[in-house]
Amino acid sequence: MDGPNVTEAFGDLKSSRALVVVHGGPGPAHYYLISLADLASGPNAILVIFYGQIGCGGSSHLRDKPVEFWTPTLFMDELDNLLNHYGISDNFDLYGHSWGGIIGAQFVGTCQPKGLRRLVIANSPASLPLWEKSCNELLDGMPEDVQQILREHEEAGTMDDKEYKDATGLYMAKHFIRVPLSDGMLKTLAAMAKDPTVTHATLGQKQFKIEGSLKTYSVISGLHKIAVPTLLLNGRYDEASDACIMPFFERIPKVRWYQFAESSHMPHLEERDLVMKIVGEFLHVHD
Template sequence: MALTPSAKGTVPFREFRTWYRVTGELHRGRPALVAVHGGPGATHDYLVGLAAFAEHGWPVVHYDQLGNGGSTHLPERGADFWTVRLFLDELDNLLERLGIADGYVLFGQSWGGMLAARHAADRPPGLRGLVVANAPASYRLWLEEMEVLRARLPPGVNETLLRHEAAGTTASEEYQTAMMVFYDKHVCRLDPWPREYLATLMETSNDPTVYHAMNGPSEFHVIGTLKDWSVTGVLPDIDVPTLVISGRHDEATPRTVRPYHDLIPGARWEIFEDSSHAPHLEEPDRFGTLMLDFLGGLDTTATEG
């Protein structure tokens, strides 16, 4: 039986608030596993299953990044406000406010994986391990691979997408329907989609401010401020044990993920053969076994004392 969250609330961040939830007990042995969700502009909901690791002695921290979920919404802010530095600062603030900056593990998924890697490259002394799940190392690589994946869609689908992207009508029902063909193949292959995954999609749809500003109208049409962002150049600076995860059918293709494996010293890369962009939902048993194996191999003596 999953543990009941032991604490939740918000912490101040600048003049805003960051929502968080803790499952398990902090400061009672093993370092916290902090879940950094994707998007940008999504929520923690689709990663809620990570709370199960608290049953194995790893307290788990979920949070909603600024702009969505339980954190402060700022629909009036323009693209210049929503920066990578903003979200790095928010993560640093959360770690300090929860008193776990001296001992924690990061699990970053999709955009959250890039954010977590960039955080890790600064070599924070309390970071004990890093999991980069389904994350490209470069948005330029991502966009190149999107063209490859889109070209393989059923006849007519990509043509529909391209027509609406050129016309600026990506909110149309026809575009949304064509978009789902891609999502069903490369984002989540489960049918039906899990409730926690749908919850995140609904939250993002309810307030797409951050997603539209930094990403764009869809996973594969990145025209926001992140379109040229990459963490490739800082990956060699990461000096903690790193597990890299991706799915065989992932929109984060092997070409976009490989830099993590090749450039982070000693990084381990595991591909889930029956998954796309959400192995934690698509192959939960293997995911749980792999995570516990990785976590069990970390040096946590500085935290456990």
């Protein structure tokens, strides 16, 4: 690539260690995670850098690229570019949310970055089949009329229908984000609607059936290679259910797991202060 897709940084580049935040998707922009910039202030302030992935938000938009272009290797290479661009590859922490946690886990297990000190995998499934299974199990717990609407429209391919969108909103309010949408979340959703190229190529257009190029993607086989201390996060009502998180917990040697009791997929917005406390303490514990 011509250069890293860097969008925003908070804090002092002279900080002893930087936290690189990898957003979810693939396809949505990073804006919904801006609350993590809280970690750049206070007595234990650190540099927080948001990796704006290629194909979305303020990064390069490549609408004409074929499906085969959008690979996990591409996103890992771009992450490596970012680390080198900022000169932090010898001393950094990594926070991956949702898809960002999956690609972060593969990056760490595959590339073994020597400068990585700590890894946070937040609200991430260890495989896309586990994610699909979890979402469908959560759908089974919704009212029968909501289930019927969502399944019938996905079967018919009519996801643009207002009835489908309204029913999806009910599901999302329970399992995606349980608080009013922040400005950052609204900005992310608007950016995704404006250019869904990456999402459609990798995941497809349906909420409960993955039909894109990543439909069988899994990082489970390489998790034992993650040697750094790792923090797992999910919410009680999360689409990234306990079954999605369990392979990380079972296979990563140095791991701990914290579940947020009042959150779904966005604890950094739903229980913001507690997230900053838990993550901040993890990043500042001496090895």
